[in-house]
Amino acid sequence: MVPLPSPCVNPYGLAIGFGLVTASILAIASVGLTLQFGVTNYVNFAYGDFMTLGAYLAFEINAGGHLSIWLAMVLSALCMGVVGVAADRFLLSPFTRRFPNLFYVLIVTFGLSLILLNLIGAIWTPNFQQLPVATENPLHLGPFLLTPSQVAIFGTGVALMFGAHLLLTRTKLGKAMRAMSDNTSLATVCGIDTRLVTSVTWFITGALSGIAGSVLAIDLGTITPAVGETFLFVIFASVILGGIGKPYGAMLGALVIGLTTELSAVVINPAYKLDVAFGLLVVVLLLRPQGIVASAGKA
Amino acid sequence: MLALHADRLVARYGPVTVVRDATVRLEDRSLAAIVGPNGAGKSTFVKVIAGVLKPAGGRVYLGDEELTGLPAHRIARRGLAYVPQNANVFPSLTVVENLEMGGFTRKEGLRPRISEVLDIFPDLARATKKRAGTLSGGQQNMLAMARALMLDPRVVLLDEPTAGLSPAYTQVVWDQVQRVTKTGTAVLVVEQNVDLALANASYVYVFVAGTNHAEGPSADVAALDLAAIFLGRAGAREH
Numbered sequence: 001m002v003p004l005p006s007p008c009v010n011p012y013g014l015a016i017g018f019g020l021v022t023a024s025i026l027a028i029a030s031v032g033l034t035l036q037f038g039v040t041n042y043v044n045f046a047y048g049d050f051m052t053l054g055a056y057l058a059f060e061i062n063a064g065g066h067l068s069i070w071l072a073m074v075l076s077a078l079c080m081g082v083v084g085v086a087a088d089r090f091l092l093s094p095f096t097r098r099f100p101n102l103f104y105v106l107i108v109t110f111g112l113s114l115i116l117l118n119l120i121g122a123i124w125t126p127n128f129q130q131l132p133v134a135t136e137n138p139l140h141l142g143p144f145l146l147t148p149s150q151v152a153i154f155g156t157g158v159a160l161m162f163g164a165h166l167l168l169t170r171t172k173l174g175k176a177m178r179a180m181s182d183n184t185s186l187a188t189v190c191g192i193d194t195r196l197v198t199s200v201t202w203f204i205t206g207a208l209s210g211i212a213g214s215v216l217a218i219d220l221g222t223i224t225p226a227v228g229e230t231f232l233f234v235i236f237a238s239v240i241l242g243g244i245g246k247p248y249g250a251m252l253g254a255l256v257i258g259l260t261t262e263l264s265a266v267v268i269n270p271a272y273k274l275d276v277a278f279g280l281l282v283v284v285l286l287l288r289p290q291g292i293v294a295s296a297g298k299a
Numbered sequence: 300m301l302a303l304h305a306d307r308l309v310a311r312y313g314p315v316t317v318v319r320d321a322t323v324r325l326e327d328r329s330l331a332a333i334v335g336p337n338g339a340g341k342s343t344f345v346k347v348i349a350g351v352l353k354p355a356g357g358r359v360y361l362g363d364e365e366l367t368g369l370p371a372h373r374i375a376r377r378g379l380a381y382v383p384q385n386a387n388v389f390p391s392l393t394v395v396e397n398l399e400m401g402g403f404t405r406k407e408g409l410r411p412r413i414s415e416v417l418d419i420f421p422d423l424a425r426a427t428k429k430r431a432g433t434l435s436g437g438q439q440n441m442l443a444m445a446r447a448l449m450l451d452p453r454v455v456l457l458d459e460p461t462a463g464l465s466p467a468y469t470q471v472v473w474d475q476v477q478r479v480t481k482t483g484t485a486v487l488v489v490e491q492n493v494d495l496a497l498a499n500a501s502y503v504y505v506f507v508a509g510t511n512h513a514e515g516p517s518a519d520v521a522a523l524d525l526a527a528i529f530l531g532r533a534g535a536r537e538h
Binding site for chain 1: 371375401404450
């Protein structure tokens with residue numbers, strides 16, 4: 001829901017505000033996707049559909065359970081954490097053990113994406129659905145004009161990124177995830193139960209996908225079975241921009257993509273926002289193929 | 300007392316048998332080396348002991364406890380540490396974080412143990428906040444050894460710790476290996492440089508074509524015609 005600007009609002013300030021909201025959603029999703037890649041070493045093409053499922057679950061819990069959408073989002077995230085662990089334990093891990101070629105795993109995640117897309121369409125219909133989000137008056141916050149929901153989305157993004165930072169730098173689990181991202185075999189001979197760490201990673205990243213999908217739907221005000229899949233390509237752009245497998249790179253990539261796309265909408269037709277994101281990605285890859293954040297190891 | 304007994308191990312890569320009936324016995328607090336020509340199966344042998352590769356035959360004991368077929372992380376927790384030849388540190392983690400990963404399963408005493416290990420490797424104590432990927436090759440090998448000591452292992456397996464290092468630095472690494480044995484840990488080193496192995500280890504195993512060809516105290520093995528053995532000109536097996 002994009003609030004109408006008042007005539008006195010600076011369009012660039014307005015765009016930066018929207019850019020920060022978009023970056024928050026992107027950062028939540030991108031950190032999840034890049035952590036999955038860092039620990040498992042394969043790209044999950046079903047991640048966008050995980051987001052969509054998380055969004056539908058949140059609104060189902062919201063409508064059916066008469067809970068606030070934010071509490072419903074938390075419950076949906078927990079459900080998506082379990083879905084993530086199940087996808088890893090019962091589909092992807094057994095498959096990678098039998099067929100270590102990562103290309104095959106890529107195809108499996110693509111297949112999982114199609115299954116989830118159609119399953120969601122079958123359960124909730126393939127049509128646009130208007131979400132029961134109350135109409136909100138935008139707030140003037142310095143140069144920004146944001147709805148309370150958008151402020152909450154920004155706060156959620158910042159809190160989760162701070163949480164991800166603490167997890168990766170202050171906890172044994174987070175350091176083990178970074179260690180596995182560098183070298184899984186070496187992590188194993190250090191005594192780390194890499195299967196357990198992988199499962200916990202899938203829970204965390206599954207939960208992040210649920211939250212990302214929910215806040216995306218709250219921001220858009222509508223939902224369709226393809227909403228996450230469409231957003232997946234922007235997520236890829238921010239992950240690649242920051243350097244694949246690097247959570248801090250993903251955060252930075254999300255910020256750059258979020259701000260650039262919204263600022264571009266001030267000077268060119270907003271319909272080209274995605275084109276700007278991918279144009280930026282191409283330029284960065286030409287100049288710095290390893291991504292913005294370059295360091296040894298993935299995480 | 301026997302710290303490690305790898306008994307008649309067999310290892311295969313697909314249909315190819317790389318290690319056949321190879322045996323090593325390592326006493327507590329001792330320093331032994333495995334030497335042999337390229338392709339003798341030395342590295343594969345220690346990978347099987349460490350649980351990185353599944354054995355196709357044979358048994359592994361750490362003291363009285365059988366480790367055969369256990370996953371690598373459980374073997375490490377039981378007191379057998381392994382330092383691979385390549386990629387033996389976590390490059391994006393700092394020196395201290397690498398040591399923390401080495402002590403991942405310690406329930407208590409992690410910080411004091413890090414201090415003890417850094418006392419053994421003073422070079423690392425000056426670089427605790429550096430990312431491991433920025434260290435020199437020799438320092439990375441030191442860090443890998445230090446990391447392996449974090450769980451107070453009974454046995455450490457080192458796979459070619461001097462590979463790729465300058466000649467001046469190789470003896471420094473071996474001096475550190477000697478210091479490790481003085482802490483009470485038995486060490487089994489795979490070494491490509493025969494002279495270094497004979498000069499530093501007390502007992503040496505010679506592997507050829509995936510199995511034991513000769514073994515004995517360093518002085519006895521030094522008396523053998525190792526060049527002939529390595530070049531395949533040796534006749535009967537010598538023990």
